[in-house]
Amino acid sequence: MSTGMPPRLPRSKKAEHSAHLLWKSVSSADEYAATEFVQHLLDGGTDPESVLLDVIAVVQARVGEEWAAARISVAQEHAATAINERAVAAVSVHPAARTTATRGRITVACVDGEWHALPARLLAEVLKLRGWQVDYLGAQVPTPHLIAHLHNTRADAVALSSSIATRLPTAHAAITACQAIGVPVLVGGAAFGPNGRYAKLLGADAWAPDARAAADHLARGRLPLPEPNHQQFADLPHLADQEYTLVARNAASLVRSVFAALENAFPAMRSYSELQRERTAEDLAHIVDFLATALYLDDEELFTRFITWTAQILEARGVPARSLPPALDLLARVLKDFPRATRIIQAGTHALITAPFTAAGNTA
Incomplete structure (x- = not known):
């Protein structure tokens, strides 16, 4: 099933050029130009499946990449996705796409x-x-x-x-x-x-x-x-230890505990703006949610992939990745009686320490 990522098979130069042209319309929030361009491709004989997967899906993948690199905002990402959805709808109603x-x-x-x-x-x-x-x-x-x-x-x-x-x-x-x-x-x-x-x-x-x-x-x-x-x-026999259930059910209280501990450990947080405080709480909530999922699957790699991705996103937004290990350390202290959770958090911390990040948000 598509993830919105570009197909792994090599694309034709025509498809790459078409994706580039559609991106120009999508990135400028020109819904009419985007849908008209898709219709033009279909009118010209381009296969509808290729329009969907080699053009629209490729553009959507770029939308995600641009957001991750902080080159577009969340609002712009939402707008671009909505335009791509309209482009898909334009394909679906075109005569070339009608099948029995x-x-x-x-x-x-x-x-x-x-x-x-x-x-x-x-x-x-x-x-x-x-x-x-x-x-x-x-x-x-x-x-x-x-x-x-x-x-x-x-x-x-x-x-x-x-x-x-x-x-x-x-x-x-x-x-x-x-x-x-x-x-x-x-x-x-x-x-x-x-x-x-x-x-x-x-x-x-x-x-x-x-x-x-x-x-x-x-x-x-x-x-x-x-x-x-x-x-x-x-x-999933590991679920018998109840670690997943306890972490998932108590996610909100875990976030509050770690947030309070961070304020005590880093007094500068007390001068954060309301928006900064909200963002910090959101980041902590995501960390706890991914920890719970890693516990469900008993897969520490899921957590380490998430935490290194989060570090890249923060770096791209001017927030040092070194801000994450202290939060993980505090979370590990709160969950000190949960051996699997402790092991997973330690793996995430190790991944952050051993994977240096550039200012652009990519691993060095």
């Missing part, structure tokens, strides 16, 4: 809490082009509503998208619920880790790195039906 459903029925949805809907929308449109009947449910679909929909439609498979790793526990519940009623699940999105490492751990029936791969996988034949009576936590 000749295959089975697929439900495409984002897991509950996942707001990044464009990757799932791209997949839905590609599957339509490939002849599938598609029910696209959009962003953050609660699992009970997803299951009710599947009961009513008898879909051949579900394609679940998640871009943020903190949604993986929810994704796990959705995967298991779909399988419990006999519907196989294909997953995709950055949340599932490098090479989809968490897809298998969470029991998904298939994983795909992007929309093309997902469509190709489904074209090869129906996904195997799930094994009956599969236990959701059978492959």
Whole structure:
């Protein structure tokens, strides 16, 4: 399933040029120019799937890169994404994209809490082009509503998208619920880790790195039906220690405790503006959320990837990465009786210490 990242296959010079031209419209917030350009490509005979994946998805990936490098604001990123969504809609209604459903029925949805809907929308449109009947449910679909929909439609498979790793526990519940009623699940999105490492751990029936791969996988034949009576936590025995549950349930109090400890350790924080205090609390909340997810998966690499990425984002915004280890140290002190949490936090601290960062926010 697409993550919004550019396809890994080499693109033609024409596609690269088209992506460059679309970026100019998107980055200047010119919605009309963007949709007109997409229509021009289709009128000129460019394959609709290529427009979706080699042009629009590539531009969306650049949007993310520009935000990460602090070259565009959150508001500009949201506006650009909205324009890309309109561009996808322009493709979907163009005569060149009209196809007859000749295959089975697929439900495409984002897991509950996942707001990044464009990757799932791209997949839905590609599957339509490939002849599938598609029910696209959009962003953050609660699992009970997803299951009710599947009961009513008898879909051949579900394609679940998640871009943020903190949604993986929810994704796990959705995967298991779909399988419990006999519907196989294909997953995709950055949340599932490098090479989809968490897809298998969470029991998904298939994983795909992007929309093309997902469509190709489904074209090869129906996904195997799930094994009956599969236990959701059978492959996660570490959850028996309750560390994940306790950290997840007490996330807000953990953030308050660490925030208060930071104020005591660094009196300069007391002169922070209200916005600076809010940003600090948000950063701490993200750290705790990713720690909880790492505990759920028992995977310290998930946390170290997040914490080094966070350091890069902070550096790009003029905040020294060295501000993170003290916060992690305080969090480790609060969780001193949680051995797995302590180990994961220590791994994150080690990653920060051993990976120097440049002023531009990239590892040196």
